[in-house]
Amino acid sequence: MKLAMVGFGQAGGKVVDKFLEYDKKHNSGIVRAAIAVNTAKADLMGLEHVPEEKRVLIGQSRVKGHGVGADNELGAEVAEEDIDEIQGAIDSVPVHEVDAFLIVAGLGGGTGSGGSPVLAKHLQRIYTEPVYGLGVLPGSDEGGIYTLNAARSFQTFVREVDNLLVFDNDAWRKTGESVQGGYDEINEEIVTRFGVLFGAGEIGQGGEVAESVVDSSEIINTLAGGGVSTIGYASETVETSSSNGGLLSRITGGDDDDDLDSAHTTNRITSLVRKAALGRLTLPCEIEGTERALLVLAGPPRHLNRKGIERGRKWIEEQTGSMEVRGGDYPITDSGRVASVVLLSGVTNVPRIKELQQVAIEAQDNIDDIRNESQDNLDDLINDDEDELESLF
Numbered sequence: 005m006k007l008a009m010v011g012f013g014q015a016g017g018k019v020v021d022k023f024l025e026y027d028k029k030h031n032s033g034i035v036r037a038a039i040a041v042n043t044a045k046a047d048l049m050g051l052e053h054v055p056e057e058k059r060v061l062i063g064q065s066r067v068k069g070h071g072v073g074a075d076n077e078l079g080a081e082v083a084e085e086d087i088d089e090i091q092g093a094i095d096s097v098p099v100h101e102v103d104a105f106l107i108v109a110g111l112g113g114g115t116g117s118g119g120s121p122v123l124a125k126h127l128q129r130i131y132t133e134p135v136y137g138l139g140v141l142p143g144s145d146e147g148g149i150y151t152l153n154a155a156r157s158f159q160t161f162v163r164e165v166d167n168l169l170v171f172d173n174d175a176w177r178k179t180g181e182s183v184q185g186g187y188d189e190i191n192e193e194i195v196t197r198f199g200v201l202f203g204a205g206e207i208g209q210g211g212e213v214a215e216s217v218v219d220s221s222e223i224i225n226t227l228a229g230g231g232v233s234t235i236g237y238a239s240e241t242v243e244t245s246s247s248n249g250g251l252l253s254r255i256t257g258g259d260d261d262d263d264l265d266s267a268h269t270t271n272r273i274t275s276l277v278r279k280a281a282l283g284r285l286t287l288p289c290e291i292e293g294t295e296r297a298l299l300v301l302a303g304p305p306r307h308l309n310r311k312g313i314e315r316g317r318k319w320i321e322e323q324t325g326s327m328e329v330r331g332g333d334y335p336i337t338d339s340g341r342v343a344s345v346v347l348l349s350g351v352t353n354v355p356r357i358k359e360l361q362q363v364a365i366e367a368q369d370n371i372d373d374i375r376n377e378s379q380d381n382l383d384d385l386i387n388d389d390e391d392e393l394e395s396l397f
């Protein structure tokens with residue numbers, strides 16, 4: 005699936021930068037275009053892979069390249085005022101070659117949290133391609149203003165996009181460690197999960213044709229209908245071998261050894277599907293009640309089979325109660341792993357979202373206290389930021 009990605013704010017920019025790195029490394033061809041938008045000049049300068057001409061600094065007249073300091077109302081205003089500058093960068097994207105837009109942002113800050121819904125609304129008005137969001141929720145130790153921003157942004161973002169894929173930093177920080185310490189690992193996790201999902205169906209030249217192909221339309225159909233999505237992932241190392249059975253032998257079957265292999269392969273797949281769906285999801289939730297799901301099995305073709313995928317698919321149907329579960333494979337010949345990705349779309353029973361909604365309601369009452377507390381933090385942040393900028397120029 006070919007995407008035009010827009011990283012909005014610091015977290016969004018870093019994740020899109022990482023997607024580009026992943027794309028180069030795996031030759032997966034999912035990032036057809038990448039743009040980074042920010043109010044902080046230093047954040048844009050810190051990116052490694054997004055081309056310089058695709059880095060858009062907005063709000064210069066308001067915040068002079070220093071960021072909006074977790075003020076997401078200001079983030080939204082600035083995005084509206086400078087939407088033409090963002091559109092200017094999007095104008096150079098061959099939109100007819102992309103399957104969808106993906107706007108990536110941390111929902112706890114100011115720029116991405118406020119600006120992403122504004123951009124989503126704008127893109128929906130101009131283009132016919134679906135517009136998805138990848139929203140990162142803050143760690144619960146980050147403070148009231150981050151939670152409040154996330155609560156508000158989430159509500160607006162989910163309304164403006166065709167589907168909001170969510171990653172919860174809070175569920176991914178290591179015990180006893182603040183989330184700030186571990187962004188590299190977390191971003192790796194995000195990119196691996198979404199990379200396998202979006203990479204399915206994008207088989208490069210000379211690649212294997214999948215036995216039951218997952219293509220862009222299956223991903224789009226699973227995400228259609230809106231709401232919130234989460235992703236489960238599990239993988240296992242497998243022995244690599246040059247004696248690759250290939251498509252024909254997988255269809256025609258083989259001798260007894262092959263039957264044994266095939267049973268083993270089927271069992272491995274079904275166990276990986278369970279691990280993915282029942283293990284840590286990008287947004288932890290009850291999987292029962294999920295509206296639609298997609299199962300992707302990625303890895304060397306000889307370690308994938310239709311029977312395993314079919315069993316895995318049926319098992320997900322039983323667990324979720326959904327009648328709309330798709331499944332297929334994503335052959336990667338030279339991979340040393342078999343990975344299972346489960347996309348659960350339209351999830352409803354999500355404790356973290358209920359908590360955020362509660363926060364948004366309570367916050368209406370004590371917004372001034374939170375803002376005052378955050379103003380002190382903001383003053384410190386701006387001082388740090390200025391020191392950082394001075395050292396860069």
Ligand SMILES: Nc1nc2c(ncn2[C@@H]2O[C@H](COP(=O)(O)OP(=O)(O)OP(=O)(O)O)[C@@H](O)[C@H]2O)c(=O)[nH]1
Pocket residue numbers: 012013014015016018019043044071072073074075109110111112113114115116117140141142143146150173183187190191
């Ligand atoms: N997963 C992940 N989360 C991040 C990263 N950087 C920041 N965050 C999270 O994103 C939120 C802050 O958003 P940022 O993207 O830093 O803020 P911003 O959109 O640039 O807005 P301002 O800095 O307020 O102008 C916090 O909840 C952080 O936990 C990152 O590299 N990876």
